[in-house]
Amino acid sequence: MFEKSTWIRLPRNVVVGHGVIDRVVDVVDDLHLQGRPLFVTSPTPKDVAADPIAADFEAAGIDPAVVTVETASFEAVEDVIEAAEAAEAAYLIGIGGGKAIDIAKMASHHLEMGFLSVPTAASHDGVISNRGSVPDGDTRHSVAAKPPLAVVADTEVLSQAPWELTTAGCADIISNYTAVMDWRLAKRLKDVEYSEYAAALSEMTAEILVDNADLIRPGLEESAWVVSKALMSSGVAMSIADSSRPASGAEHLFSHQLDRLAPDAALHGHQVGVGSIMTAYLHGGEDGIWRDIRDALSSIDAPTTAVELGIDDETVIEALTTCHEIRDRYTILGDGMNERAALEVATKTGVID
Numbered sequence: 001m002f003e004k005s006t007w008i009r010l011p012r013n014v015v016v017g018h019g020v021i022d023r024v025v026d027v028v029d030d031l032h033l034q035g036r037p038l039f040v041t042s043p044t045p046k047d048v049a050a051d052p053i054a055a056d057f058e059a060a061g062i063d064p065a066v067v068t069v070e071t072a073s074f075e076a077v078e079d080v081i082e083a084a085e086a087a088e089a090a091y092l093i094g095i096g097g098g099k100a101i102d103i104a105k106m107a108s109h110h111l112e113m114g115f116l117s118v119p120t121a122a123s124h125d126g127v128i129s130n131r132g133s134v135p136d137g138d139t140r141h142s143v144a145a146k147p148p149l150a151v152v153a154d155t156e157v158l159s160q161a162p163w164e165l166t167t168a169g170c171a172d173i174i175s176n177y178t179a180v181m182d183w184r185l186a187k188r189l190k191d192v193e194y195s196e197y198a199a200a201l202s203e204m205t206a207e208i209l210v211d212n213a214d215l216i217r218p219g220l221e222e223s224a225w226v227v228s229k230a231l232m233s234s235g236v237a238m239s240i241a242d243s244s245r246p247a248s249g250a251e252h253l254f255s256h257q258l259d260r261l262a263p264d265a266a267l268h269g270h271q272v273g274v275g276s277i278m279t280a281y282l283h284g285g286e287d288g289i290w291r292d293i294r295d296a297l298s299s300i301d302a303p304t305t306a307v308e309l310g311i312d313d314e315t316v317i318e319a320l321t322t323c324h325e326i327r328d329r330y331t332i333l334g335d336g337m338n339e340r341a342a343l344e345v346a347t348k349t350g351v352i353d
C-alpha cells in the first residue's frame with residue numbers, strides 16, 4: 001500500500017515591484033489579518049522601510065509595535081517572542097535582511113502566528129523559505145518554521161540598498177549548483193530524503209540568474225527584479241524539500257564556520273559563493289564547473305578570493321578543515337579535509353595565493 005504524504009506550505013501572496021512597499025496595509029487587509037502587528041526589524045531597515053510602513057499603518061488606524069534586533073540568535077528570537085506577548089501582537093512582519101526575516105519567521109512559528117516578509121535587501125534566499133538559520137555555539141541550526149503568509153518585495157527599495165547586498169544574494173543563488181551536487185551525493189551514499197523537483201528548481205534558478213547576469217548592474221531596478229525572482233524561487237525549492245538542502249551544502253558549512261571564526265567579516269552570500277568555487281573543485285576536479293562558478297560570481301562583482309572577502313588564508317584553511325562538524329549534513333567534505341588537501345583546493349582555485 002502506498003502511504004506517503006507531503007504538506008508543502010507556500011505564501012498566499014507574493015507582491016513584487018516598484019513602490020509596493022506602500023501596499024503592505026493592503027496585503028494585510030487581503031489576508032484578513034486583524035489586530036496589532038509587531039514589526040521585527042534591524043537598525044538600517046528600520047529607517048529605510050519599517051518607519052515608513054509604520055506611518056501607513058497609523059494612517060489606517062492601526063498602531064504597530066516595533067522591535068529592533070541586532071543579531072541572528074536564539075536570544076533575539078526570545079526577545080521578539082516577549083515583545084509580541086507584551087504588545088499583544090496578532091501577527092508579525094519581518095522587515096530587513098536575512099537576520100530580521102529569520103527571527104520574525106522563527107518567533108511567529110513559536111507563537112503560532114502568521115508573519116509577512118518584507119525584504120529590504122536582495123541579499124539571501126530566506127525571504128520566502130520555511131527555514132530559519134541560527135548559529136548556536138559550535139553548531140548552526142536549520143530550524144523548521146513556516147513560510148510567510150505574504151512577501152512584499154519592493155524593487156525600488158532593493159535597488160537602492162548597497163550594491164554588495166545584491167551581489168551577495170546572487171552568490172547565494174549561484175551556490176545552489178554545489179548545494180544540489182552535495183544533496184545528490186548524500187542521496188547516493190547515505191540515502192537521504194531527496195526531491196528531484198526541488199533539486200531541479202534550485203538548479204534552474206541558478207541557471208536563469210547566470211543567463212541574465214548582464215541585467216544585474218548597480219543602480220538598475222531591473223536587477224532587483226531579476227534577483228528577487230531567483231531568491232523567491234530558491235526559497236520555494238527549500239519549502240518543497242522541507243529542508244534547506246536544495247540551497248545549502250558544503251559551501252554553506254564553510255560560510256557558517258567563517259561566521260564563527262571571523263564574525264561579520266563578510267556577507268553570508270559572498271562567503272557561500274567563495275565556498276562554492278572550492279566545493280565545485282572537490283566535486284569535479286580541474287575540469288569540473290568551478291571556473292564557471294568563479295566566472296559567474298565575478299561577472300556580478302561578487303568576491304572570488306579570500307582577500308576580497310577580507311578573510312586571511314589561515315582562517316580559510318581552518319574553516320575548510322573543520323566545517324564538516326558544524327552539523328550532521330553529509331557533503332563532499334565527508335568526514336573532513338586534512339590541511340594539505342584544504343591548501344591544495346584553496347590554492348588551485350585561486351581563493352588563496
Ligand SMILES: NC(=O)C1=CN([C@@H]2O[C@H](COP(=O)(O)OP(=O)(O)OC[C@H]3O[C@@H](n4cnc5c(N)ncnc54)[C@H](OP(=O)(O)O)[C@@H]3O)[C@@H](O)[C@H]2O)C=CC1
Nearest residue numbers: 042043044097098099120121123124126129131133161268
Ligand atoms: N532561512 C533561510 O532559508 C536563509 C537564511 N539566511 C540567513 O540570512 C542571513 C544573511 O542575510 P543578510 O541579509 O546578508 O544579513 P543581514 O540581515 O545581517 O543584513 C546584512 C546587512 O545589510 C544591512 N541592510 C539590510 N537592508 C539594507 C538596506 N536597504 N540598506 C542598507 N543596509 C541594509 C543590514 O543592516 P543592519 O546591520 O542594520 O541590520 C546588515 O548590516 C544569515 O543569518 C543567513 O544565515 C540566508 C539564506 C537563507
Ligand SMILES: O=C(CO)COP(=O)(O)O
Nearest residue numbers: 125133142244247248252
Ligand atoms: O542559507 C541558506 C540557504 O541559502 C540556508 O541556511 P542553512 O545552511 O542554515 O540551512
Ligand SMILES: [Zn+2]
Nearest residue numbers: 125172268272
Ligand atoms: Zn544561503
